[in-house]
Structure formats: structure tokens, C-alpha cells
Amino acid sequence: MKEKSGPPDYSEIIAYEKRSEGKQHHRGKTSERLLDKVAILSALAIEFAQTILDAGCGNGYMSKEFSQLVGPSGRVYALDSDDTGIAVLSEETKGTNIVAMAGDITTDTELPASTIDLIYLSTVFHIFSPKQVKGFEAEVKRLLRPRGKLAIVEIVKRTTPFGPPLNMRLSPEDLRHTLRLAALDTVEVGEYFYMQLFENRSSI
Ligand SMILES: C[S@@+](CC[C@H](N)C(=O)[O-])C[C@H]1O[C@@H](n2cnc3c(N)ncnc32)[C@H](O)[C@@H]1O
Numbered sequence: 298m299k300e301k302s303g304p305p306d307y308s309e310i311i312a313y314e315k316r317s318e319g320k321q322h323h324r325g326k327t328s329e330r331l332l333d334k335v336a337i338l339s340a341l342a343i344e345f346a347q348t349i350l351d352a353g354c355g356n357g358y359m360s361k362e363f364s365q366l367v368g369p370s371g372r373v374y375a376l377d378s379d380d381t382g383i384a385v386l387s388e389e390t391k392g393t394n395i396v397a398m399a400g401d402i403t404t405d406t407e408l409p410a411s412t413i414d415l416i417y418l419s420t421v422f423h424i425f426s427p428k429q430v431k432g433f434e435a436e437v438k439r440l441l442r443p444r445g446k447l448a449i450v451e452i453v454k455r456t457t458p459f460g461p462p463l464n465m466r467l468s469p470e471d472l473r474h475t476l477r478l479a480a481l482d483t484v485e486v487g488e489y490f491y492m493q494l495f496e497n498r499s500s501i
Contacts, residue, residue, distance in 0.1 A: 328420045332487045340484040346370040347414040352402040353421035357386040403432035413440040419450035441497035450492045457489045
């Protein structure tokens with residue numbers, strides 16, 4: 298896909314959000330143009346041969362970045378609940394180290410326990426119900442290796458030209474209070490977005 302250069306055109310995004318309201322799947326809904334990929338990748342410090350889970354991967358643009366960084370001996374699971382999008386991504390990534398899978402990160406994904414170095418969840422957490430948050434936390438703890446990391450990208454909890462209603466948003470503090478994982482840094486990853494990092498310190 299050809300990348301656009303320059304700052305994001307927020308009016309395009311607002312118009313897109315209006316068109317998407319009420320749609321059942323989210324294939325076209327991506328935060329790609331809004332996020333600072335360089336800041337994200339630098340904070341994640343991904344290493345060769347790691348195993349990464351891109352949960353709620355959307356069109357998989359970050360899975361493709363991770364794929365390059367972990368190399369042929371690493372693996373990227375690109376998981377999304379939208380099977381239509383996953384079918385497309387699966388075709389696109391055939392023969393690579395990306396495994397595209399339909400699934401729900403708030404339940405048992407059936408991936409093997411304690412095998413994941415990094416779980417990346419971008420612009421998904423705010424839609425989880427309290428029950429899904431509990432399920433998500435349990436699955437994250439099951440999947441992460443000791444010292445494995447969780448990275449959650451979310452929109453800031455203040456008025457912005459686009460995005461979900463304020464009462465659905467979470468601040469980094471909200472995330473740190475909600476999840477029982479050791480909190481690491483909070484990083485700015487775009488004009489309106491932050492990334493909160495956590496580490497799995499159980500069984501160390
Ligand atoms: C706003 S899009 C974000 C896509 C991508 N992460 C990004 O940053 O552009 C949210 C994605 O999360 C997926 N999703 C929502 N709930 C999910 C769940 N419980 N498990 C897996 N994927 C989920 C949706 O299908 C959608 O593709």
C-alpha cells in the first residue's frame with residue numbers, strides 16, 4: 298500500500314467515522330495515519346526472534362512492521378475478531394512469519410501459554426466491557442512470558458476533533474488502576490494518542 302506523507306487530514310478521518318457508524322466490521326478502520334510509528338517502535342524495543350501478538354490488529358499494518366523486526370526466526374500473531382478482515386490479511390501475508398487468526402482477545406485464544414514476548418493492543422481497550430477487561434487481563438497473563446510486555450495505545454481523555462465519546466476513554470492512570478500488571482513508561486505516540494507499557498512480573 299502506498300503511504301501518504303505529511304500530517305494526518307483529520308477532516309478525512311471525521312468524515313470516515315461518520316460513514317462507518319453502525320457498520321458491523323471494522324476492516325477499513327485504522328489508526329495508522331494518526332499514530333507515530335517511529336515513537337511506538339522505538340519504545341517497544343523489539344528484538345530479533347521474538348514472538349508478538351498484535352491483538353485487534355485491524356488491517357495488520359503494525360503486524361507487518363513487527364514482522365520485519367523479529368525476522369524469519371520470530372513470529373507475529375495478527376488476531377482480530379473480524380473474520381472478513383482476517384481472511385484478507387491471511388492472503389496478503391501467506392508464506393511470511395505473520396499468522397493471521399480470527400479470535401477474541403478477551404477469551405481463550407488457544408495460543409500456547411507463556412510464549413509471547415509482547416502483546417500490542419492499539420485503539421481497542423476502550424470498547425471492552427468490564428467483563429471483557431477481566432477476560433483480557435486473564436488472557437494476557439496466561440500468554441506473556443515472564444518479563445513479557447503489554448503495550449496499550451489509546452486516544453487521550455480530552456476533547457479531540459474525532460474519536461469515541463469522552464466517557465468511553467481512559468487515561469494512562471485509568472489503565473494502570475484497571476490492570477493488575479506492573480506499569481512501565483507512558484509514551485506520547487501522536488498528537489492525540491499515548492501508549493502505556495506494562496510488564497508481566499509473575500513467576501519471576
Ligand atoms: C479501531 S480498530 C483498531 C485497529 C488497529 N489496532 C489500529 O490501531 O489501527 C479496532 C479493532 O479491534 C478489533 N476487535 C474489537 N474487539 C476485539 C476483541 N475482543 N478481540 C480481538 N479483536 C477485537 C476490531 O475488529 C477492529 O479491527
